Amino acid sequence: MELTGARWRKSTRSNGQGGNCVEVADNLPGVVAVRDSKDPAGPALAFPPGAWRTFLTRLPIRP
Known part of the structure; x- marks a missing residue:
């Protein structure tokens, strides 16, 4: 799948120490892409x- 033009944003749940970093690109038609920000290539x-959307609605919310 070609992800050229994807605008990646880091999860608001990612910590500031460089761990648990997930990036999401939801600007492409018909697809939402997810990657590890520590390995963008x-x-x-x-x-x-x-x-x-279904995945997000089923995530447990932690303080």
Whole structure:
């Protein structure tokens, strides 16, 4: 899958110490991409937008 033009943003849940860093690109038509910000040239996962929304609604909320 071609992710050229993806605008990556870091999760608000990522900590400031450089760990647990997840980036999401949701500006591409028909796909939401997720990658590890520590390895931006590495693999990315791609999900249909509906599946991504479902995933987000089922995440446990931690303080």
